[in-house]
Amino acid sequence: MLGIALKNLSRRAVFIAGGLLVLVVISGTAVALWLYRSAALAGGEWHLKNIAVALAEQTRQGVLTVDIALRATAEEYSGQVAAGVFSEQVLHRGMHQRVAELPQLRSLLIISPDGRLVAHSEALPVPPVNYGDRDYFAAQRDARDPRLFFGVPVKGRVIQEWTHPVSRRISGANGKFLGVATAAFAVPYFHEVYRSLELGPMGRVFLFRRDSILLTAFPQEGAELGRSFTAHALFGSAMPAASSGVLRTTGLVDSHPRLIAYHSLPDYPLVIAVSSTTDYVLREWRRQSLYAAVSAFAAVAVILLGAFLLARQLRVAQELAGEVAEAERRWLGAVEAAGHGVWDWDVVAGKTFRSAHYHQMLGYSDQEIPASREGWLQLIHPEDRKLAHQGNQACLDGRVDTFSTELRLRCKDGSWKWVLNRGTAVSRDARGRALRVLGTITDVTEHQQAQQQLRDSEARLNAIIGSAMDAIITVDEHQNIVLFNAAAEKIFRCPARGAPGREAIGAPLDRFIPERFRAAHRAHVERFGATGVTMRRMGENVVLAGVRAGGEEFPIDASISQVEVGGEKFYTVILRDITERQRAAAALEQSHRELRELYGVMHEVREAERVRIARELHDELAQWLTALKMDVSWMAARLPKDLTRLVDRTARMKEVVDTTVAAVRRIAADLRPVMIDDLGLIPAIEHLLHEVSQRSGILVSLDAKVHDVEFRDPLATAVYRMVQEALTNVARHAQASLVEVILKCDGGDLMVQVCDNGRGIDEAALRKGKSYGVLGIRERAQTLGGAARIFRSAEGGTTVEITIPLRAHQRRQATA
Template sequence: MSGLLRMFRMEPPVRAVILLTTLMVSALVGGTAFLLYDLRQRELEYARAEIESLSRVLAEQTSRTLDGVSLSLRGAQERLSDAIGQRLELDSFPVQALLKARAEGLPQYSSMFVLDATGEVMNSTLFGRRPGISVADQDYFSSLVEGSSRKVFVSQLYRRRVDGQWTFYLSTRLVDGAGHFRGVMAVAVLADYFESFYRRLDLRFGKQIQLVDARGHLVASFPSRIEGIDQPVGSAPLPGDPGQQKAPESRLVTETASGTERFVAYHAVPQYPFVIGVSVDQDAALVAWPMAARPILFGAGAVAALILAAAGGMIWSMRRRATMARALQASDERLRQMVETVMDAIVTVDEDLLIVLFNKAAEQMFGVTAAEVAGKPFAPMLASSAQGAYHAMVGRRRRSGERERAKLGRAELLARSADAREFPVDATFSETYSQGRRFFTVVLRDLTERKNIETHLRETNRQLQELSTSLQQVREEERASIAREMHDELGQLLTGIRLELSWLGSKMPADRADLQDKLNVVKGQLNQTISSVRRITYELRPLILDDLGLHAAISWLTDDFSKRTGVEVVSDVCESEPEHGSAEATTLFRVLQESLTNVTKYAKATTVWVDYRRTNRDWCLTVRDDGVGFALGDPNKKAGFGLVGMRERVRLLQGSFTIESAPGEGTVIDVAIPATNS
């Protein structure tokens, strides 16, 4: 800082920046110190309020726990005090069943038992009937021998004889019909139950819990202190009268032990002579304070560093401002040159959709100069049909009020040049926000040449399709003509030759066996020739397709295929069929013929399913096999001419052709051709 003062000694703005920085850092340090102190006090206050609330909640929970015991105890007392219960002996089985029923499902106590007038245990859920135990010396019995109180008595803490566990008892008097003392009904509550309950609580930051009885002795605690059970707790207040109507209040005290402060909140258990104490050490209460203080200190340090860095940056910027301005001007010039040299037309409009930038390519595209269109709307430079799309793309975004940079998309529009010539363009819209203003940029590319090429390609494709259709028709006609001639002429000639040979054989001398054998050989060769002619005729074009229709042709083709290859064919062929010899019938037959040929060559199938049917609008053919299949998307395997030919045949009739296959899953070919007749 001293170096900066020496460097800028004669510059008042620099001295003002340094003074302001010093004041800001000083205020930041003071504010941080006050914030940390206030945060510490708040943490302590929160810890005190938390243990006070926890003591109240635990006192109420303890009261509800003991209420459950008292309710069960009073229920058993009332059953033994009614007309039926007074006639029962205290050591009878019905009394034992009553005790077990009342004790069922209550984890708060370990046993319920009944004493006679001498203090001897007559029945118990723990020992059974007449265990021979006397508790006449215990306060929960002796305190109820005299008097007529129906209140539940809570005893002091005892170490139980049978297992040595610390226990206190809740008891009540039993009287006969004349009101004479009959005995005592009592419940044993283990102090360990409360410790197990405290252990289940999520006590963070070192909190401790104590349950203190009416004598000020410890009953249960967490963390557990076995050596402190039934020992006096010095700072715990004694509970008031359990029957008081006023709700008990919490008492918060601060203790000092081993040089460390500790906060303790005591709260009396409503209706019972116990006090709940919850304590926390000051160090434990402040365990979260360093974690909260560290980010504050780090943030304050970071802010101070930022202030110092900002001050240094401001001082440095004072010297660099002129240099940066010159660099910015040079950058703007380079950007302008880049925009001007781009081959695509670039037009930028402001929020009012008025032109603010029009590069050289745009001038050449529209036939106007940038000076002529500056400040004018861009919409008139588009055809009427394209202006709606332009406003929908730009206008909606202009009204949205969003400030972020965003791409608006692209569209094909029709532009208009200065000589009113309309031409297609590819327009890309984008949005920028600069210096509080929004701008929209349109990048335009002339599509005239591309459109011409596309039109030429479409026309060429159309002509090729027409040529393909014509070739298919000519091919089918030639095949039908050849098949007809072979069947009618060549077939008749061969049949005549066979008849003549038969006549000649009948005229041969019987003793010329050699001539007869030769004649039989010639007949066999002639029969083979007739079969070959018939097969070639059907492969060229089966006359059955023209004479008997598609249904008969499918039946003949599948039967012949099954005989030649041994592959089973399962056919489901409907009776309805296209017109005999029609293009639909021919296409469906050729697809089936090519599919079966592929099965023979590649599929290695054992069964082929052929399904031919008529829907409301289409003739449908499905050919499925259980062969090896193939991967449709395999780039190493190109589609064969058979599949291409089938697809092209179906497409010429405006039909659909689909193929499904996978390695090991066979192949399915589906064809649907629109029906042109009913």
């Protein structure tokens, strides 16, 4: 009987609780709807107020730009009146330009003191129109301060459109009334702005003067422009209390309940009013109220039905309590052994529960994996079965509570997947043997593959480092060696691993650096580490040196890189022994020096041979030709005058002898200019330029600023020959009309420039190096220790620039 009473009491409590819940739902819904309605109205007020403020600011900006144009027009007109030079055309041009620049402005006009139209932005000349009856004209005429006046909308008398006039008084220097400057706002300008607002189907926007006169409205239906609204609450109570706010009242032009937000412009006597109907503001609240009411009734029905079902199920719940507790323990145990695939092994029953993800991981359906332990062992790779069995058996025997093994399981498609199998014994018998084991499997295939790739990568890296021809040495932050490859062992003649004190690994890098370079090298590595640069070449400006194990120094070429591993920096140096390379470079330099010396000797020998040939031509051949000329002249003087043919023949012989003598002298001069020996280098070059100009017709000039320099052979001859070769190239190839030769001293160097205004040298042909004249100039310059550069000038033409160090030649001449 007591049990029945307890059950009846429980059922009664359920129904009472259900009734209370129904009451709470209904009352809570009512309160929530009331609060939501208040919030909706507050949100509507906030929204409308923001719109009013934004429209006020937009209107202020629009009026400000028009006011600027209006002021400029008034000042321009008053300036013309004051100067007595009124020009309607000039005034019209400025007004029309200002109207074109402002989209909100329809026209600008100037009205004289008697009301006549003086100037109009849209008409030239202006028609005979009078504006003396306009309200803004009367207001500005009678006003004493130049304030901006906003008139009621009117239809224009020139452009025949409805506009909003804004005017300013034009006064002279003594305050005399000169007229009215008026700007006409385009009515569509305000309407286009107001049309874009979301105020609902009956929403309205008004623009008032601060004295409650309506200037414009959107939509305009039912709104009487120019009407005063002093009696409305907006101007009767709201505006005197605050310049900006929201009020709940009837509409300005209708009787609908509305929210009206207003904002006064701080700089102008204007008020923006924005209104929406209360029905529109609460539209969303009504929809939500319907949903809330339906939901509340549904909740009441559910509560009542739930109370009935709950009372019915109280008896069943007691019977299921034991099973629910067991299911809860199983679930909590599985969660504590969290993993990707969950399994639960009932050792006594010999069955295993596996989660759906366990099967999905291997590609099986829920019933395809056998529930027995033997069936599970068949899924394990043969090489991993022994390890898996040992781990499970240790847990079953009580030697361990948990186990974890990595093994391979066969997927449904025949592939093998690496998994991490972990298990925990959650219950044991009196002898300590496991009765139930919970566990998880986690897919670690990618981890195993990554480890294998890492091992393969390390093997390849070790093979590369071991077979590298260059020495590779890695040091830690303290510059102790951690890697020393086979090439490094060979170069430094020190084993990487060996007897303590003799091996390279673990030794400081300073061991293989000459003592005089150790401090600088350590500082260089530290600076390099601080830069964060990945790699840098070492020893670009100085020669690096290493020390072999036996103490022998040798030159090296090296580069350094850095990497950060686990928060610690490691530096890797790749270097090579360049002893043989330096020997080869020295031998090559010696060969080049000997070739230059040989080339210089060859030039000297050739010049000497030219001198000898020129002397023989001058001393012997020229004298014999002179004697021959004298004999021919003697014969011609003694021939009878009637032997005309013989007289003519002797005259021609005399001309041939003269030509031959001139040719011999020219050849002798070309072989060895006598003027170099007699007068010096500068007169010889002047003579050379004169001859070139005579033969080619090219205008040649010389700018010599080296009068304090004494030129001797072989320098004088070499400079002469280089200038001669450059002029020959100009005459043959440049097609120039002007050549300038410049000799000057730049520091301790002699600079020779030959510049022409021809077609310019071909860069491609110059790179091929097949011009023997160019090669000759360069070889002569290099023989003298200088250099020659040939390039196309920026102004056109070609420049040959030769630089020769004078000090070395002066020392050589002094030694000689």
